[in-house]
Amino acid sequence: MRHPWQRLLWLKQNYPDNYTDPAFLRELENFKKNQLKPHITSSYAQVAFDFLLFYHRLLNTALTYVIFSLFYYYHYDPFILTGSLTTLAFIIASCPWFRTIEFKSSLIIIFTMLTLSPVLKSLSRTTSSDSIWTLSCWLTVFYLLSVYLQESSIISTNLLVANVAVLSSRLNSTTDVFCFVLICIEVNILLPYFEHNLLMRKLYVPCMVSFLMNNVVIYSFVTYSMGWKYTTLLIFFTVIFVVVLPRYFILWQRWYHRGDELLGTWDAKKPVLD
Amino acid sequence: MKYIYWPTHLSHGINERAVVVALKGQETDWIVLSLIPELAFDHIAYPYFRIGIVDEFGNYTTELKGDLPIIEFRPPKLNMMQFFSIEPIPLILPEKDSDIANLNESSGVILSTFETTHCTAFRKSVSLINLYYKHEHSFRLQYPAYDGFAKQTIIKAAFVRSKEYFKSTLMYHFICHSIIYIVVSIQFVANGISGLLNCSIIPFVNLSATAQQIDLRCQQLCYFPVQYLRISKNISFNKMQPRHKIKGNLPANHKRRDSVSKIKEFPCEYYPDYIRLYNTLWLIVNDICFGLTIGTLLQENSKAIGRFLHNILEQYFYKLLHSITIFLGDNPFGIKLNGELAKFLSELFLWIIDFSYHTFIRDIISQENIEWLIKIFSCSSCMLGVTFTLSLIADMLSFLSMHISLFYFISAKIYHWQLHVMIALFHLFCGKKKNVLRNRIDANMFQLDQLLMGTLFFTILVFLFPTVSVFYVSYTLLWMVIVILEVILESLMASLNHFPLFALLLRLKDPSRIPGGVSVYAQKSPGKFVLNNSPLTVRRMFKPYIVLMGIMADTYFSSTTVRQVLVGKPIVVRRNRMYQVLYSALPRKPISAQDLWDTLKKAMA
Numbered sequence: 058m059r060h061p062w063q064r065l066l067w068l069k070q071n072y073p074d075n076y077t078d079p080a081f082l083r084e085l086e087n088f089k090k091n092q093l094k095p096h097i098t099s100s101y102a103q104v105a106f107d108f109l110l111f112y113h114r115l116l117n118t119a120l121t122y123v124i125f126s127l128f129y130y131y132h133y134d135p136f137i138l139t140g141s142l143t144t145l146a147f148i149i150a151s152c153p154w155f156r157t158i159e160f161k162s163s164l165i166i167i168f169t170m171l172t173l174s175p176v177l178k179s180l181s182r183t184t185s186s187d188s189i190w191t192l193s194c195w196l197t198v199f200y201l202l203s204v205y206l207q208e209s210s211i212i213s214t215n216l217l218v219a220n221v222a223v224l225s226s227r228l229n230s231t232t233d234v235f236c237f238v239l240i241c242i243e244v245n246i247l248l249p250y251f252e253h254n255l256l257m258r259k260l261y262v263p264c265m266v267s268f269l270m271n272n273v274v275i276y277s278f279v280t281y282s283m284g285w286k287y288t289t290l291l292i293f294f295t296v297i298f299v300v301v302l303p304r305y306f307i308l309w310q311r312w313y314h315r316g317d318e319l320l321g322t323w324d325a326k327k328p329v330l331d
Numbered sequence: 332m333k334y335i336y337w338p339t340h341l342s343h344g345i346n347e348r349a350v351v352v353a354l355k356g357q358e359t360d361w362i363v364l365s366l367i368p369e370l371a372f373d374h375i376a377y378p379y380f381r382i383g384i385v386d387e388f389g390n391y392t393t394e395l396k397g398d399l400p401i402i403e404f405r406p407p408k409l410n411m412m413q414f415f416s417i418e419p420i421p422l423i424l425p426e427k428d429s430d431i432a433n434l435n436e437s438s439g440v441i442l443s444t445f446e447t448t449h450c451t452a453f454r455k456s457v458s459l460i461n462l463y464y465k466h467e468h469s470f471r472l473q474y475p476a477y478d479g480f481a482k483q484t485i486i487k488a489a490f491v492r493s494k495e496y497f498k499s500t501l502m503y504h505f506i507c508h509s510i511i512y513i514v515v516s517i518q519f520v521a522n523g524i525s526g527l528l529n530c531s532i533i534p535f536v537n538l539s540a541t542a543q544q545i546d547l548r549c550q551q552l553c554y555f556p557v558q559y560l561r562i563s564k565n566i567s568f569n570k571m572q573p574r575h576k577i578k579g580n581l582p583a584n585h586k587r588r589d590s591v592s593k594i595k596e597f598p599c600e601y602y603p604d605y606i607r608l609y610n611t612l613w614l615i616v617n618d619i620c621f622g623l624t625i626g627t628l629l630q631e632n633s634k635a636i637g638r639f640l641h642n643i644l645e646q647y648f649y650k651l652l653h654s655i656t657i658f659l660g661d662n663p664f665g666i667k668l669n670g671e672l673a674k675f676l677s678e679l680f681l682w683i684i685d686f687s688y689h690t691f692i693r694d695i696i697s698q699e700n701i702e703w704l705i706k707i708f709s710c711s712s713c714m715l716g717v718t719f720t721l722s723l724i725a726d727m728l729s730f731l732s733m734h735i736s737l738f739y740f741i742s743a744k745i746y747h748w749q750l751h752v753m754i755a756l757f758h759l760f761c762g763k764k765k766n767v768l769r770n771r772i773d774a775n776m777f778q779l780d781q782l783l784m785g786t787l788f789f790t791i792l793v794f795l796f797p798t799v800s801v802f803y804v805s806y807t808l809l810w811m812v813i814v815i816l817e818v819i820l821e822s823l824m825a826s827l828n829h830f831p832l833f834a835l836l837l838r839l840k841d842p843s844r845i846p847g848g849v850s851v852y853a854q855k856s857p858g859k860f861v862l863n864n865s866p867l868t869v870r871r872m873f874k875p876y877i878v879l880m881g882i883m884a885d886t887y888f889s890s891t892t893v894r895q896v897l898v899g900k901p902i903v904v905r906r907n908r909m910y911q912v913l914y915s916a917l918p919r920k921p922i923s924a925q926d927l928w929d930t931l932k933k934a935m936a
Contacts, residue, residue: 162778162779162780163780165780165784166779166780166783166784169780169783169784169787170787173787173788173791176791177787177790177791179669179670179671180669180790180791180794180795181794182669182670183662183667183668183669183670184667184794185667209762209776211761211762211776211777211782212760212761212762214779214782214783214786215759215760215761215762215782215785215786215789218782218783218786218787218790219760219786219789219790222786222787222790222791223790226794242783246779
């Protein structure tokens with residue numbers, strides 16, 4: 058009675074080198090049969106909802122640039138916007154159900170930013186604007202990638218803050234810098250956290266409100282600054298992203314997706330280091 | 332396997348049949364002592380043996396069992412200080428040899444110890460060969476019938492008697508005592524100065540080249556009496572202070588009380604000491620000769636040199652530095668630095684430049700003061716040797732370039748600190764943290780405020796980094812120029828202080844006096860060999876230098892140095908660690924005055 062064959066190279070087994078296990082052939086047969094059938098897919102609603110969430114995150118990121126251009130090009134007075142948003146944030150944060158950050162650490166953040174905003178303002182004075190825009194663009198791309206790929210929010214938060222710091226070094230006054238950084242943190246860090254909390258509690262109405270507000274702000278800003286043509290184009294792409302792309306995804310999943318593992322136990326194994 | 336050692340002078344000029352008389356110790360081979368005409372030969376006793384007969388054509392017929400190979404050799408003349416040595420004789424002190432070997436990791440040491448344990452017979456034979464003439468002499472004394480001369484002993488006895496008479500006079504005692512007092516007091520003072528310079532609170536030797544030079548001279552002064560006593564065959568002293576590890580380096584014949592060696596002590600043990608002592612003395616004289624020449628040159632051209640130095644020093648230490656610092660503060664090479672930080676750093680350094688210039692540099696490098704300094708240099712050069720002047724110049728240079736090294740250390744500190752913080756914050760940026768306990772990078776969850784502050788600081792530091800590094804790089808280059816100058820000066824000093832001049836000249840004059848091993852060659856006729864003395868190689872004489880060059884290259888031009896410069900860790904030159912290799916002809920701790928006093932007293936008695 059021979060020992061059953063094991064798929065382990067380091068064992069000395071009583072089998073020839075070119076031995077093929079019958080189980081492998083059996084599974085290969087099954088696999089070929091299954092390949093021809095359509096796969097079970099996720100529900101359309103779920104996929105569309107995920108796309109919507111990512112779209113929302115995109116809009117949030119775009120808000121950074123909206124606020125930046127408000128301060129940088131249109132010399133908008135930062136006090137009203139910052140004041141109202143910060144008050145709102147404080148009201149939400151002091152609400153016992155949504156305790157996102159502690160009072161102490163928010164104070165620390167605010168005072169750090171107050172101290173650092175003059176330094177930030179003069180940080181890139183001698184650097185040309187083009188390089189700052191390029192840097193900011195890349196940071197945004199990496200930020201979106203990290204939001205898409207990463208479970209933990211640490212790297213995405215850091216990339217966002219770095220982007221904000223780089224952008225803020227272009228602004229004209231210390232007040233602008235401080236307000237810009239504060240608003241960006243509220244919009245991009247506190248707001249997603251808050252919405253995430255709401256979604257976990259299945260409170261969809263406030264989420265919808267914030268989503269609509271977001272859309273309104275972005276579209277009105279695009280219309281205001283660039284005109285109707287761009288708004289139409291943007292709406293067109295949005296519809297494609299939110300409605301058409303999920304359909305396409307489902308189609309792909311049904312007919313072309315092969316799963317992570319082809320043959321289960323017969324796949325090439327990747328070594329697990331560390 | 333036994334051999335017969337045959338001195339070359341016994342192989343020619345034979346015109347009658349003769350008996351070959353050889354000497355043999357307990358484990359040694361036969362060493363042919365004399366050829367006695369067969370008719371005159373009567374008998375001989377242990378340790379002398381009759382081993383064969385030579386006919387009138389010089390053909391040897393053995394009377395021993397087996398046909399033993401013959402090795403010819405030229406007996407070393409002891410009064411000319413020639414000898415054979417299996418290992419190269421040490422030009423450095425044997426106890427320091429291990430230090431250098433450790434630094435150099437040479438494998439030769441291991442090999443020679445291997446040989447010592449296995450070739451005892453050969454070693455003992457070589458010891459006998461070294462004392463060949465003494466053994467021959469004692470053989471003649473024992474059997475005067477074979478050779479009828481004892482003339483020179485009468486002259487020798489007369490000489491000994493007159494020497495003893497002179498030793499008993501009062502005058503001699505007075506001179507001896509006063510010399511002892513002078514020697515001990517000089518030694519005491521030198522020892523004190525050396526101890527003061529090496530004291531652990533402020534190691535002056537580490538700080539200044541002059542202190543190091545004074546320390547070297549003091550240690551040499553302390554060691555002279557010891558060396559002198561050792562080479563003047565003062566046996567009581569040698570017994571009192573046994574030298575370590577001597578057995579690996581010389582045939583330790585004198586320790587064996589073999590029945591063969593009724594002859595006194597083995598003198599060639601102390602020949603390396605002789606070479607070392609005279610090398611040092613010669614170098615000092617040489618140094619002073621150079622010093623006289625250079626001192627005169629300096630004295631004669633003090634005006635021109637003064638003017639030249641004034642211009643150069645003012646240019647380099649003030650004007651050039653000033654313009655470079657201003658240039659760095661104002662977008663150098665079109666690189667857009669952070670304006671505020673660059674301005675701050677530039678003004679800080681400008682302030683230091685102005686301060687140091689107005690407090691001491693301007694006064695020191697003024698024309699009159701430089702001429703005055705040159706006069707001091709020339710005087711010290713004439714009196715104390717050129718190395719002292721070189722060390723003074725090196726110290727002067729490091730004093731004048733104090734602000735440059737200050738800039739270097741400040742900018743290196745800032746640079747290093749910034750780099751360190753940036754690396755830590757970059758870990759935070761990636762959501763990681765250094766685990767000090769396990770010395771690795773672990774993932775860590777951070778609070779929001781930590782993330783915000785860390786990233787803000789990180790961004791700021793990244794933007795400020797080019798500014799700091801530009802300052803760091805330029806001041807490092809400036810400092811390197813000074814350091815290279817100092818290294819050149821100190822290498823010059825080292826070569827003047829420790830050049831193996833005496834050994835090199837000995838090698839030219841009489842290579843048998845510095846043996847670096849033996850070699851055996853086969854001759855045309857079978858079973859005949861020649862034992863030759865191969866002199867010490869030049870490479871071995873310069874071994875401390877080679878080691879020093881290695882250390883220097885390691886300190887200044889190695890990948891570790893480049894890495895240190897990149898990381899911003901200041902390169903510290905530990906002068907005494909670096910040059911301790913060259914102190915290899917001096918003991919680690921000078922002899923105490925009390926010991927020297929006791930020894931000298933004993934030597935007198």
